[in-house]
Amino acid sequence: NAGVMQNPRHLVRRRGQEARLRCSPMKGHSHVYWYRQLPEEGLKFMVYLQKENIIDESGMPKERFSAEFPKEGPSILRIQQVVRGDSAAYFCASSFGDSSYEQYFGPGTRLTVT
Amino acid sequence: QQQVKQSPQSLIVQKGGISIINCAYENTAFDYFPWYQQFPGKGPALLIAIRPDVSEKKEGRFTISFNKSAKQFSLHIMDSQPGDSATYFCAARMDSSYKLIFGSGTRLLVRP
Numbered sequence: 314n315a316g317v318m319q320n321p322r323h324l325v326r327r328r329g330q331e332a333r334l335r336c337s338p339m340k341g342h343s344h345v346y347w348y349r350q351l352p353e354e355g356l357k358f359m360v361y362l363q364k365e366n367i368i369d370e371s372g373m374p375k376e377r378f379s380a381e382f383p384k385e386g387p388s389i390l391r392i393q394q395v396v397r398g399d400s401a402a403y404f405c406a407s408s409f410g411d412s413s414y415e416q417y418f419g420p421g422t423r424l425t426v427t
Numbered sequence: 428q429q430q431v432k433q434s435p436q437s438l439i440v441q442k443g444g445i446s447i448i449n450c451a452y453e454n455t456a457f458d459y460f461p462w463y464q465q466f467p468g469k470g471p472a473l474l475i476a477i478r479p480d481v482s483e484k485k486e487g488r489f490t491i492s493f494n495k496s497a498k499q500f501s502l503h504i505m506d507s508q509p510g511d512s513a514t515y516f517c518a519a520r521m522d523s524s525y526k527l528i529f530g531s532g533t534r535l536l537v538r539p
Contacts, residue, residue, distance in 0.1 A: 346526065371526075420469055420470045
């Protein structure tokens with residue numbers, strides 16, 4: 314599968330637990346973006362990362378949310394102490410580089426907080 | 428100024444008809460306008476995109492029309508098919524930023 318991969322596809326967490334969402338970009342892509350989609354709404358930008366660097370986190374909530382894209386391995390979006398309002402679909406996209414406008418999305422992780 | 432306004436919210440078209448979805452923006456710094464197609468339970472798939480230096484781009488049955496002076500762009504789906512039934516999102520991006528600003532989506536239903 315040469316596309317963007319995300320796992321898990323579905324994640325259920327109780328309030329107060331931690332959620333860890335993983336994203337592997339397309340082969341050859343070094344730029345990763347995370348977006349959140351609430352039911353019946355459009356996607357909202359959260360964070361943009363390159364390997365070992367956070368470039369733009371202007372869409373990330375100030376607390377409980379963090380993201381990383383290590384030198385080796387997938388990008389991780391981490392949500393600590395989840396609340397019901399965190400229930401959403403979280404999508405990862407990747408692009409080839411700075412000059413590439415095209416972002417390709419993964420299948421998403423649907424987080425449900427009970 | 429960062430918003431992209433999309434209409435209609437939902438659209439029903441007969442098979443073979445033309446589906447038209449519109450988007451408008453305010454920020455003239457936007458310089459890349461993609462359209463995404465999303466099926467239920469799936470991620471958005473890049474359909475077609477345009478830069479503001481052209482007024483129209485066509486790929487198969489899908490056409491983007493771009494009106495720079497009016498700050499509007501639209502997606503036309505010719506010969507609409509039931510398999511086109513999905514949610515369509517327009518988006519915009521500034522050269523100085525890497526994030527896509529998405530419209531609220533249009534749910535298209537093509538009746539057989």
